[in-house]
């Protein structure tokens with residue numbers, strides 16, 4: 001992709017070029033182009049109708065000046081009244097239409113970005129930084145939303161008003177338009193300030209604010225450690241210093257912005273004075289009437305708001321364009337799922353010559369492994385041997401650097417995300433409980449499940465006992481802001497989701513560390529029930545889990561060093577027997 005900026009070795013996620021960002025914006029606006037066109041037409045009509053008001057006021061002035069009849073006065077007042085009413089109606093209709101088109105585009109943009117953010121290869125996210133991705137889907141989406149909701153309608157209105165009002169001035173007398181243009185250098189000066197001088201100040205200000213938040217978060221997040229080590233006063237000083245730096249940067253940015261305002265005011269003053277002087281001269285030599293000179297002055301005053309808004313919006317539009325480029329960068333990231341393979345025949349899992357590394361060097365080397373349908377295979381090995389990495393590869397989270405992984409004869413990376421998630425479920429050590437009711441959390445796995453299905457699945461993992469005594473049963477709120485669940489309960493929920501999902505292949509990264517030994521035994525029982533009749537790959541941290549499997553595969557520094565039935569291996573003298581004995585004596 002030509003314009004994408006991503007220097008070699010740069011770990012951040014890509015940023016699209018301004019042209020690609022515009023093309024992407026157009027692609028989300030295009031479906032509703034008739035709506036966009038209608039909105040623009042209505043806005044132009046609104047501005048054009050407003051243009052008849054200053055000349056009508058001018059006619060009133062002429063009548064007062066003795067140059068017109070009562071009839072002229074009544075006509076002028078009628079024009080002012082009708083134009084004001086029409087303008088009120090078209091302005092609200094135009095605003096509504098622009099916002100409707102903008103909201104549609106925004107929804108499409110948000111969907112595209114979020115859909116992509118969830119589907120891009122985890123490796124790209126890890127390389128680019130989760131923080132960067134989170135900042136894009138939150139801050140950048142917010143900034144573009146703000147621009148589409150408020151900035152773009154205001155920008156369009158300002159452009160049309162300035163352009164048509166200049167036409168109106170020229171229609172009165174071309175010299176009025178020329179007089180108005182005298183203010184241009186002041187506006188250009190202000191625009192320069194907003195586009196060139198202000199951005200680095202804002203960046204500086206945001207960085208200082210970020211630093212202040214970081215210091216605050218650290219102080220609050222580490223409150224216990226800070227109290228324990230009596231670090232309070234030192235932390236407080238750090239927060240104060242960061243706060244002071246942020247305050248000074250904010251004042252500097254506000255001061256500078258105030259300066260730009262003064263340039264805009266200078267433009268308004270100079271322009272109005274010149275139009276009035278030219279008006280006086282033209283009235284003096286009889287080229288125009290007093291009413292026309294009044295209309296010219298009113299036209300120019302009407303420009304104050306839109307020109308001020310235009311200069312100010314330059315800043316907002318620039319910032320939104322930068323955000324849009326960052327969002328388009330995400331949408332352009334290639335997805336690793338091709339969905340071009342045949343449907344898997346069964347749940348037979350084959351790994352042949354698999355190699356993988358996060359960075360250099362590889363952490364898995366030449367892994368060969370076959371799991372037959374219905375078989376339970378446990379991966380064991382010391383910490384860092386590569387068990388979790390292997391599980392993530394089979395689940396399609398990472399793509400192997402070498403070798404192939406097949407499910408039922410089809411390469412795993414040739415399955416679409418939907419196909420893969422219907423057939424393979426990974427339960428990791430860190431289980432996330434989604435905020436919402438218990439039923440909503442479980443229905444993420446199977447949206448159409450009835451309450452009875454949910455209860456049956458909970459019963460299958462042995463979780464019905466504690467769910468039955470919850471005050472609101474399945475309607476109990478869990479996750480952030482809801483009822484806190486124990487690690488064992490959270491794991492059981494993940495297993496319940498697995499039962500509801502009903503995959504051919506279950507991959508379980510056993511999380512027994514946090515559950516305590518009673519919890520671990522209960523989890524083992526839950527797992528045994530859930531896995532009956534399924535093909536399973538288990539990352540076994542507790543060797544009792546490995547002992548219950550059909551086969552054990554021992555990994556050491558990313559290589560398979562031994563495999564076989566657990567009882568046979570335990571009776572021998574290989575790596576598994578050594579691990580087994582060490583584990584037995586530690587119990």
Ligand SMILES: Nc1ncnc2c1ncn2[C@@H]1O[C@H](COP(=O)(O)OP(=O)(O)OP(=O)(O)O)[C@@H](O)[C@H]1O
Nearest residue numbers: 126358359363381382383384385386387388389390
């Ligand atoms: N996201 C990552 N980025 C870089 N290196 C990683 C990442 N995750 C794991 N590694 C490295 O890959 C190697 C294998 O780690 P892995 O977590 O797969 O081992 P494990 O056998 O599952 O260990 P444990 O039993 O402690 O979970 C280790 O050297 C680890 O430091």
